Amino acid sequence: METLGFLMDGFAVALTPYNLMFALFGAIVGTLIGCLPGLGPANGVAILIPLAFTLGLPPETAMILLTSVYAGAMYGGRISSILLNIPGDEPAMMTCLDGYPMARKGRAADALAVSAVASFTGGLIGTIGLIMLAPVLARFALTFGPAEYFALFLLAFATLGGITGKNPMKTVIAATLGIMISTVGIDISTGTQRYTFGVLELYEGIDFILAIVGLFAISELLFFVEIRVGEGHRKINVGKLTLTFKELVSTIPTQLRGGVLGFIAGVLPGAGASLGSFLSYTLEKQIVGRKGTFGEGDIRGVAAPEAGNNGASSGALVPMLTLGVPGSGTTAVLLAMLISLNITPGPLMFTQNADIVWGVIAALLIGNVLLLVLNIPLVGFFVRLLSVPPMYLLPIVTMVAFVGIYSISHSAFDLYFMVAFGVAGYFLRKLEIPLVPVILGLLLGPEMEKNLGHALILSDGDWSILWASPLAMGLWLVAGLGLALPCLVGPLLRRRMNAAIKETPVSD
């Protein structure tokens, strides 16, 4: 019951008018980010970091803002899936399968409403899971020594590509590049200058915020310039809400199953929200069997993946908050915010920064309620924004990124650096080197080196300490599996996901 007390404290933090205002703002912005084309959740949160930072928000407020954005983005992704058959973000892919057919039958409003409720249920289940699991995991993580942490970081990198990832070697390369960038600057333990080439701006190392914003925002702009889809979408009519209460009730078991499955997929390393929504959808199809009309606009086919991906997004916060090891791109960006607020992520956060952790968790619950309330009446507003053409939107987003980075340090040097990272990001994405491991490498590199150093000092230079304890051994094993599995199972899973999408008879 200790947890409940902490949670109450968390609510006390999150329910202050100031924080509540930011949660509301975050929820709206997040939904926008989720539904607008060309602005994924990781990208959106990344652009907001420098702003939250320069506004001098207190740490808990900054985290509440970004967590609400994160939760909101997961809601927003479904809007363009349903109306345009274009997923707003990757996890919303499965929602297209039944959402778009529903919209074509003139039931767009119903699909949006059901998916909002399912998102709420999924988010709620995920957050409850987070509340129950996180403190346990954090207590367990306190037994980790430096060697275990080192192995854990390796595990995080190895599984980041995900089971559905394409080429694990490219994940390794990406992570290594990120860690290498993080070694630039003055070495903390010895004071040696590393890779500074005498440039004063490099002494303090490369600010990961500008690297993240450059890699995401600038490269996104370049991609849009390349594929030339400046035009907006035609206006869409949502129609009237004809959803009956009975119909909504009939989807409740679906939502519960989807939420739980999504949460599990979110917590597990290497699975993530996309797999969460995929699993929930497939499971639902299996359970309902022939009685359903999946793929032709079955209401359960909208509820299941949405519950799944929102459950997963809360689940993904578990490893991020308890171990300091994020499992997805967006949680990695949230971690960047924590680090730049001078908070060391990991199990100690639950004791040292309890107000922040529980404030964030409470904000997730509040955010979910806010989002549900916002999403039903405001859906028309969000839909109208869908028709904003990217040719206006992306330059403005880029400008906001410039403003954010500039206002941190007021130096043009940082802006050049950001553009350089954007170009690098463009080339890496073109060559299918994933960006998320680069960012995770940037963030975790220093911690990894520190833990390696501590472990070796403890063992007097004996390298075998890194895999001496059974726990560390286990972590190495899972890390190895994380790299090997995508080669074995990956192609199969990917084929299934693609097959499921191609099955839909709506492609016209």
Next chain:
Amino acid sequence: MSGLGDRILGLGLLVLAVAYGWTAQQWPEPFGGAEGVGPETFPTILSVVLVAGSLYLMVKPDPDAQWPLGKTALELLISLVVLVIYAMLLEPLGFVIATTLAVGTLSWRMGARPVRAFLTGLVSAVVVFVLFNYGLDLSLPAGLLEVS
């Protein structure tokens, strides 16, 4: 030859990895003598990993991506130049003018009609400027428009 992109990337990364690893060996021994882990230990491991990765890429490259050619490449280059000039002129010209030009040019090049593009630039610049300078107390450079 297929997979040329990955092979070139692999070669570049190999050069980077070797240079990175070699530089790490040149640092003077830290004050107080060498311990189990010096400043060069971790970078050395990284360079070995990257050497292995880049060799793998060169031996087993993925199929090539579609690279932009001709007009598209030119558009990309223009966007890039706009971004660099934006960063360069932000302080001398001031936020509002620089942003109007940068956002305007970008959205014009992305297909908007010039008047609407630059109007979007101007409106967004003024809104952000007012919001930041008066609403949030973060000063953006006023540049030429400075009233002193």
